[in-house]
Amino acid sequence: MIDRIRRVYESHGFIPLETPAVEFVDVLGKFLPEAHTPEGGIFSFANRDLGPRADPQNPDYWTSLRYDLTAPLARVVAQYPELPRPFRRYQIGPVWRYEKPGPGRFREFFQFDFDSVGVPSVAADAEVCAIMCDVFEALGFAAGDYIVKVNNRKIMQGVLEACELPSTDVTDESSSAAAILRSIDKLDRLGIGGVRQLLGSGRKDETGDFTKGAGLSDKQIALVDRYLAAQVADRREACDVLEGLVGQTPSGAQGVKELRTIDAILRSQGIGGDRVVFDPTIIRGLSYYTGPVFEGQLKVKIKDEEGVERQFGTVFGGGRYDDLVERFTGKKVPATGASVGVDRLLEAMKLLASADRPRCTSQVLVTVMDQARLPDYFEMARAVRKRGYGVEVYLGAGRLGQQLKYADNLGIALAVIAGEDEFARGEVQIKDLRAGALLAEKIEDRQQWKEHAAQQSVKIAGLPDAVERLMEAQHGK
Amino acid sequence: MIDRIRRVYESHGFIPLETPAVEFVDVLGKFLPEAHTPEGGIFSFANRDLGPRADPQNPDYWTSLRYDLTAPLARVVAQYPELPRPFRRYQIGPVWRYEKPGPGRFREFFQFDFDSVGVPSVAADAEVCAIMCDVFEALGFAAGDYIVKVNNRKIMQGVLEACELPSTDVTDESSSAAAILRSIDKLDRLGIGGVRQLLGSGRKDETGDFTKGAGLSDKQIALVDRYLAAQVADRREACDVLEGLVGQTPSGAQGVKELRTIDAILRSQGIGGDRVVFDPTIIRGLSYYTGPVFEGQLKVKIKDEEGVERQFGTVFGGGRYDDLVERFTGKKVPATGASVGVDRLLEAMKLLASADRPRCTSQVLVTVMDQARLPDYFEMARAVRKRGYGVEVYLGAGRLGQQLKYADNLGIALAVIAGEDEFARGEVQIKDLRAGALLAEKIEDRQQWKEHAAQQSVKIAGLPDAVERLMEAQHGK
Numbered sequence: 021m022i023d024r025i026r027r028v029y030e031s032h033g034f035i036p037l038e039t040p041a042v043e044f045v046d047v048l049g050k051f052l053p054e055a056h057t058p059e060g061g062i063f064s065f066a067n068r069d070l071g072p073r074a075d076p077q078n079p080d081y082w083t084s085l086r087y088d089l090t091a092p093l094a095r096v097v098a099q100y101p102e103l104p105r106p107f108r109r110y111q112i113g114p115v116w117r118y119e120k121p122g123p124g125r126f127r128e129f130f131q132f133d134f135d136s137v138g139v140p141s142v143a144a145d146a147e148v149c150a151i152m153c154d155v156f157e158a159l160g161f162a163a164g165d166y167i168v169k170v171n172n173r174k175i176m177q178g179v180l181e182a183c184e185l186p187s188t189d190v191t192d193e194s195s196s197a198a199a200i201l202r203s204i205d206k207l208d209r210l211g212i213g214g215v216r217q218l219l220g221s222g223r224k225d226e227t228g229d230f231t232k233g234a235g236l237s238d239k240q241i242a243l244v245d246r247y248l249a250a251q252v253a254d255r256r257e258a259c260d261v262l263e264g265l266v267g268q269t270p271s272g273a274q275g276v277k278e279l280r281t282i283d284a285i286l287r288s289q290g291i292g293g294d295r296v297v298f299d300p301t302i303i304r305g306l307s308y309y310t311g312p313v314f315e316g317q318l319k320v321k322i323k324d325e326e327g328v329e330r331q332f333g334t335v336f337g338g339g340r341y342d343d344l345v346e347r348f349t350g351k352k353v354p355a356t357g358a359s360v361g362v363d364r365l366l367e368a369m370k371l372l373a374s375a376d377r378p379r380c381t382s383q384v385l386v387t388v389m390d391q392a393r394l395p396d397y398f399e400m401a402r403a404v405r406k407r408g409y410g411v412e413v414y415l416g417a418g419r420l421g422q423q424l425k426y427a428d429n430l431g432i433a434l435a436v437i438a439g440e441d442e443f444a445r446g447e448v449q450i451k452d453l454r455a456g457a458l459l460a461e462k463i464e465d466r467q468q469w470k471e472h473a474a475q476q477s478v479k480i481a482g483l484p485d486a487v488e489r490l491m492e493a494q495h496g497k
Numbered sequence: 498m499i500d501r502i503r504r505v506y507e508s509h510g511f512i513p514l515e516t517p518a519v520e521f522v523d524v525l526g527k528f529l530p531e532a533h534t535p536e537g538g539i540f541s542f543a544n545r546d547l548g549p550r551a552d553p554q555n556p557d558y559w560t561s562l563r564y565d566l567t568a569p570l571a572r573v574v575a576q577y578p579e580l581p582r583p584f585r586r587y588q589i590g591p592v593w594r595y596e597k598p599g600p601g602r603f604r605e606f607f608q609f610d611f612d613s614v615g616v617p618s619v620a621a622d623a624e625v626c627a628i629m630c631d632v633f634e635a636l637g638f639a640a641g642d643y644i645v646k647v648n649n650r651k652i653m654q655g656v657l658e659a660c661e662l663p664s665t666d667v668t669d670e671s672s673s674a675a676a677i678l679r680s681i682d683k684l685d686r687l688g689i690g691g692v693r694q695l696l697g698s699g700r701k702d703e704t705g706d707f708t709k710g711a712g713l714s715d716k717q718i719a720l721v722d723r724y725l726a727a728q729v730a731d732r733r734e735a736c737d738v739l740e741g742l743v744g745q746t747p748s749g750a751q752g753v754k755e756l757r758t759i760d761a762i763l764r765s766q767g768i769g770g771d772r773v774v775f776d777p778t779i780i781r782g783l784s785y786y787t788g789p790v791f792e793g794q795l796k797v798k799i800k801d802e803e804g805v806e807r808q809f810g811t812v813f814g815g816g817r818y819d820d821l822v823e824r825f826t827g828k829k830v831p832a833t834g835a836s837v838g839v840d841r842l843l844e845a846m847k848l849l850a851s852a853d854r855p856r857c858t859s860q861v862l863v864t865v866m867d868q869a870r871l872p873d874y875f876e877m878a879r880a881v882r883k884r885g886y887g888v889e890v891y892l893g894a895g896r897l898g899q900q901l902k903y904a905d906n907l908g909i910a911l912a913v914i915a916g917e918d919e920f921a922r923g924e925v926q927i928k929d930l931r932a933g934a935l936l937a938e939k940i941e942d943r944q945q946w947k948e949h950a951a952q953q954s955v956k957i958a959g960l961p962d963a964v965e966r967l968m969e970a971q972h973g974k
Binding site: 031032035038040042065106116128140146284381405410411413415417 | 903
């Protein structure tokens with residue numbers, strides 16, 4: 021899976037980057053943790069090199085495990101001005117979050133990101149959407165199995181402006197602006213009725229808990245309502261609806277213009293509304309993104325913990341973040357990209373392919389009947405390996421039956437068997453395990469083995485040719 | 498580089514494994530760190546989940562960053578008895594060491610390991626040597642550029658037994674046995690004279706510092722001397738010499754027998770003394786290995802910090818460790834394997850290939866002359882990408898000269914250029930940048946570009962074919 025994703029990223033000209041797992045805490049853009057009680061969300065530990073200069077208020081005091089791959093990218097771009105610009109890199113690696121993980125999630129998980137830094141044009145955002153589609157399709161998902169949803173932070177800003185709020189600063193979590201976006205983000209779970217309550221006076225849930233509302237007027241709520249109804253399948257139609265709603269605000273007009281450009285660039289590549297839609301309900305991180313935001317969702321149905329069938333959901337997310345590098349350099353460096361949640365995607369692929377067994381890298385197992393003949397077994401293995409097959413000599417302590425079970429468990433295609441009799445004749449036996457997999461469990465000794473049909477005898481020198489023939493026959497099936 | 502190594506590992510039937518970066522400290526086999534002063538060598542931090550149950554003397558209190566990939570493997574094997582046995586896995590990932598790193602080394606670095614667990618036969622050790630050779634050769638090193646050196650802890654044990662020491666426990670660092678091995682380990686640096694001093698009464702270095710000796714008698718020193726002289730190129734001859742020296746001790750006899758088996762298995766695969774030698778001076782970690790130990794060295798000459806020419810040295814190390822899994826299960830699980838120092842090897846390859854520029858993943862850059870034509874540029878890019886080439890559309894803010902410099906810096910082969918004139922004719926220009934790379938710096942505007950020779954005009958629909966022709970011509974050069 022990782023190889024396939026990587027090939028897509030590389031086919032678009034992204035180059036690999038590695039960065040350390042450990043960064044100074046201020047690189048991660050969090051506030052300083054308090055002494056001995058590092059802030060939730062990230063794993064931090066004291067930098068022991070400081071010795072007597074150690075001071076928990078010093079940013080160098082805390083070293084942290086990265087919580088994503090984007091903050092380290094911004095640090096690298098700021099630190100190495102000699103890098104090519106645009107700088108297009110992909111990176112895969114673990115990230116760590118100090119939080120209570122949801123079901124099937126972990127505190128350490130893999131992200132696989134691609135980002136373009138130094139790209140002012142919204143064409144780079146269109147490219148992100150196209151690459152997300154390419155990734156899904158490289159993994160065997162077709163249009164309809166997945167959908168890429170796009171929104172634009174500027175359009176949301178336009179809605180807030182059209183609502184004539186006192187402040188439209190969404191980074192202030194106590195503002196009505198932030199409350200509106202939080203309410204929209206709950207549309208999936210609460211439905212439009214629940215969102216309307218949250219936008220207005222507030223909402224009481226089934227357990228009786230009350231969530232304070234954003235306190236909007238009916239007129240304002242109606243505006244947000246119409247905004248959410250712009251969730252239509254056709255991208256141009258969505259742009260027209262949004263234009264009517266927020267086109268008179270500066271942010272809204274700019275946001276719609278950008279979506280129209282994204283639409284045109286995607287259309288030129290044959291990427292229609294069955295693959296990428298504009299969806300006004302997509303919110304993502306509030307304080308982070310500055311323009312288009314993206315979510316790649318799998319529509320594959322799975323059963324959740326309560327046995328309810330639902331869509332697998334988001335495995336890919338991203339957006340434009342023009343302010344992140346500025347934190348280090350003081351200069352605006354426009355950037356956009358997206359990140360695959362590797363573990364989530366792998367889980368989805370397993371559900372689909374039931375690919376739970378260890379991935380087999382050998383096609384051929386050379387079994388060992390006689391320890392004194394090990395040099396011969398290794399010589400055979402090497403001769404077959406030269407033809408491009410994965411080959412291993414069995415090196416455990418098991419007898420033939422166990423050796424064949426080992427091959428079967430790993431999904432190895434062929435077994436090579438040579439004992440005293442075969443060596444005397446200068447021959448080996450080749451057993452087609454995929455044909456005979458069902459019978460393999462029953463074979464316990466050499467005698468039974470000999471009576472078994474799906475095997476053939478060949479001269480030792482002819483082994484590589486015979487393996488090639490059998491492997492081609494298996495793939496022809 | 499990593500891909501090539503991986504293909505070798507997979508061709509021998511190893512399957513990939515990922516484990517978390519963070520392990521409980523006792524998994525790593527170190528003693529408990531003291532409260533607030535975690536032990537040197539590993540990065541440890543307090544497990545904040547314990548809350549009021551937190552107790553620094555509790556093994557669960559300390560979580561640590563792994564310092565190698567072997568201890569986590571042993572933990573996984575112990576924890577998941579359902580894994581196939583033999584369990585053959587490869588793993589690449591960062592490891593962390595809390596120590597003062599030497600020049601060109603870092604506290605976080607990558608290892609790329611392969612190990613077989615559940616393999617009692619010394620044939621598995623021979624296999625490790627063969628795989629080390631395959632890796633070097635897959636990376637373009639020939640016999641003579643590299644050498645795999647093999648020793649056997651049992652033979653060293655035999656030497657200690659032949660010396661009739663009171664104790665041959667090398668894990669006791671204060672013992673004469675450990676002092677002997679430490680002295681041998683310094684042969685490279687101090688020469689045989691220095692080692693003899695260390696084996697006897699002690700040695701004073703140039704700065705006047707005195708190192709206490711192992712206190713051996715002249716007869717004992719002479720025995721170690723003869724042992725070190727067994728460093729002969731021919732493996733069978735080395736075995737004969739070692740047999741004469743330690744063949745009368747139980748450990749020594751067993752150790753030589755194992756080397757003879759390794760020799761036979763390697764010979765059957767055509768791996769001679771120009772690739773793998775037996776070298777009695779190879780020591781490696783004292784408390785860890787139980788049988789054969791391996792070092793893969795690059796003989797490539799480099800200049801060190803003082804400008805002295807020397808061999809690049811060890812990039813690959815490993816050995817048999819039959820006791821490691823036992824720590825968890827109480828049951829002996831024989832295992833062997835080796836680890837590539839990825840950063841060191843990459844450094845060596847850079848020195849050889851001067852491959853310092855960012856790795857290019859695009860072969861074609863579609864330049865942008867007109868922002869309004871972005872949909873067309875992306876359409877062209879996609880059409881060429883379908884032929885299997887890496888293609889990107891330039892998304893920075895630079896003019897044509899900067900776009901071509903960007904392509905040149907990244908080593909991109911071809912540039913596609915289309916402005917108003919070309920679109921009017923339904924054509925694009927293709928520029929062979931590798932042919933014209935030297936001139937590219939001089940091209941500052943469109944007019945100069947047009948006058949330049951190494952380019953051709955093709956119909957837009959014919960672009961993918963034309964790219965294919967040009968790329969094939971470049972590779973034919």
